Amino acid sequence: xxxxxxxxxxxxxxxxxxxxxxxxxxxxxxxxxxxxxxxxxxxxxxxxxxxxxxxxxxxxxxxxxxxxxxxxxxxxxxxxxxxxxxxxxxxxxxxxxxxxxxxxxxxxxxxxxxxxxxxxxxxxxxxxxxxxxxxxxxxxxxxxxxxxxxxxxxxxxxxxxxxxxxxxxxxxxxxxxxxxxxxxxxxxxxxxxxxxxxxxxxxxxxxxxxxxxxxxxxxxxxxxxxxxxxxxxxxxxxxxxxxxxxxxxxxxxxxxxxxxxxxxxxxxxxxxxxxxxxxxxxxxxxxxxxxxxxxxxxxxxxxxxxxxxxxxxxxxxxxxxxxxxxxxxxxxxxxxxxxxxxxxxxxxxxxxxxxxxxxxxxxxxxxxxxxxxxxxxxxxxxxxxxxxxxxxxxxxxxxxxxxxxxxxxxxxxxxxxxxxxxxxxxxxx
Numbered sequence: 001x002x003x004x005x006x007x008x009x010x011x012x013x014x015x016x017x018x019x020x021x022x023x024x025x026x027x028x029x030x031x032x033x034x035x036x037x038x039x040x041x042x043x044x045x046x047x048x049x050x051x052x053x054x055x056x057x058x059x060x061x062x063x064x065x066x067x068x069x070x071x072x073x074x075x076x077x078x079x080x081x082x083x084x085x086x087x088x089x090x091x092x093x094x095x096x097x098x099x100x101x102x103x104x105x106x107x108x109x110x111x112x113x114x115x116x117x118x119x120x121x122x123x124x125x126x127x128x129x130x131x132x133x134x135x136x137x138x139x140x141x142x143x144x145x146x147x148x149x150x151x152x153x154x155x156x157x158x159x160x161x162x163x164x165x166x167x168x169x170x171x172x173x174x175x176x177x178x179x180x181x182x183x184x185x186x187x188x189x190x191x192x193x194x195x196x197x198x199x200x201x202x203x204x205x206x207x208x209x210x211x212x213x214x215x216x217x218x219x220x221x222x223x224x225x226x227x228x229x230x231x232x233x234x235x236x237x238x239x240x241x242x243x244x245x246x247x248x249x250x251x252x253x254x255x256x257x258x259x260x261x262x263x264x265x266x267x268x269x270x271x272x273x274x275x276x277x278x279x280x281x282x283x284x285x286x287x288x289x290x291x292x293x294x295x296x297x298x299x300x301x302x303x304x305x306x307x308x309x310x311x312x313x314x315x316x317x318x319x320x321x322x323x324x325x326x327x328x329x330x331x332x333x334x335x336x337x338x339x340x341x342x343x344x345x346x347x348x349x350x351x352x353x354x355x356x357x358x359x360x361x362x363x364x365x366x367x368x369x370x371x372x373x374x375x376x377x378x379x380x381x382x383x384x385x386x387x388x389x390x391x392x393x394x395x396x397x398x399x400x401x402x403x404x405x406x407x408x409x410x411x412x413x414x415x416x417x418x419x420x421x422x423x424x425x426x427x428x429x
Contacts (some may be wrong), residue, residue: 044248047061056227056264066268073275091118091126093137102162102169103136111154142156203419210353212276213374214345216269217287217303221338221369224265225311227274228257229318229331232412236322241412250409253314262307269303270296299373306369306391310338312400316407320419330418341370353380365396 039047056062072100090113092100092145103115115136118126123135127148134155135146143163145156244253273296317330344367348358353375362371362381368389375381 024092027100039248041249041252042219044252045256045259048244048248048253049260052231052257052260053263057267062264062268066271069268069272070275072277073272076279088113088133088152088155089131090115090118091123091135093118093123093130093135095138096136096143097158099136099143099162099166102160102165105410106158106161106165108238113158139308143161151401161344193259209377210345210349210374213377214342214349214370217299217306217370217373218338218342219305220265220269221306221310223337224261225314225334226331226340228261228311229314229327230324231257231261232315232408233321233327236412236415237317237324245413250412251405253406253412254312254405257315258311261311263302266300267301273299298376301390302369302373302393305390306366309366309369309397309400310334312397312404313337316404316411316424319408319411320414320424322415322417322420326418337366338370343366345371345374349374349378353378359385363392365389365393368393 014374061261092103092105092118097117099116100115103113116132118132118135123132123137123146126132126145127135132145136159137144137146143159145159154370156353235244241253313334314331317334318327320330321327341361344361345356348355348361352358358371358375359381361367362375363385372381372386372389376386403425406427409420411424411427
């Protein structure tokens with residue numbers, strides 16, 4: 001059965017509330033009320049927040065995790081830079097050498113291929129040695145593309161376009177027309193493409209943006225949320241919370257812890273986000289939105305909203321137990337709320353970023369703190385949806401903090417077995 005720990009300074013329970021003296025669940029589980037000389041609410045919250053910031057930023061886990069993530073980004077950028085070893089060398093056999101001008105003209109826009117003339121007797125060895133990515137030849141009047149394993153789709157498109165271009169030129173000459181003059185006339189009638197929602201990113205780049213945004217927020221929500229929950233249980237186990245609540249109120253302690261851990265998490269997020277942007281721009285691996293600074297600010301705002309929402313629930317759930325071994329059981333429902341939008345974001349956004357289902361889900365908390373930033377990064381979220389999702393997230397945060405504060409106040413001084421959810425949620429008389 002859960003019991004209420006006596007407040008420090010109460011000799012033999014004489015200064016404790018009535019419910020605490022007899023060992024039953026007390027009517028006032030918020031601890032002793034601060035006296036006339038107690039700290040103001042703002043100063044109390046500020047002191048707790050500064051304590052959290054100072055203690056957590058000096059830990060080895062913070063320093064090592066930050067350095068590890070930065071090194072991981074650096075290694076990824078290095079792999080991209082090394083992998084960009086110039087255009088792929090494509091061999092053109094002498095039987096197909098007439099196609100080289102058309103191949104060069106078509107491939108000029110991409111710059112991904114370099115065409116060289118090769119002897120047909122050596123092509124197999126050049127392919128196996130990796131000196132050539134593919135070989136274009138001619139057999140029985142038809143073009144052939146020889147590769148070691150699998151043909152590159154972009155190269156296939158270039159070869160087909162060049163073959164069509166070369167055949168068109170032959171037919172024009174046969175008809176007595178000048179191919180150059182014909183192309184000039186065609187160029188003047190170019191069709192302009194007008195996209196309703198143009199995308200600046202390829203499919204691979206879109207998936208990278210989705211994975212980066214949802215994955216980064218998911219990691220920080222889980223990492224710092226669990227860190228906060230473990231800290232709540234640790235303070236209960238060591239009875240430090242009893243000393244703290246002899247001076248300040250439970251809601252002030254909870255608010256200070258949330259703000260402090262949020263600042264630590266936001267600091268690390270800004271460091272990693274800035275490094276990721278610098279690497280993306282330096283390597284050209286991903287096309288970032290035009291207003292990168294605004295995107296990072298938006299990501300920071302959604303991190304704070306999501307963190308306060310999830311961390312408040314995790315802290316309140318953690319206050320119900322007194323041992324680290326029991327923590328997993330009470331935080332599991334909250335972890336499911338964090339994991340669900342991450343999985344949905346990867347599955348639905350990568351399939352169709354304009355799917356109406358993902359649009360509506362991204363408006364609703366607690367899904368919006370992970371889904372909406374990804375849609376903003378992809379440029380698929382209109383302003384009205386962003387504004388509505390923010391309003392709903394703030395409203396959900398206001399309601400959840402009241403519930404979490406009540407659970408925390410009703411449970412944080414209770415030791416022993418897990419505090420039942422009904423007792424943690426009950427209104428104090």
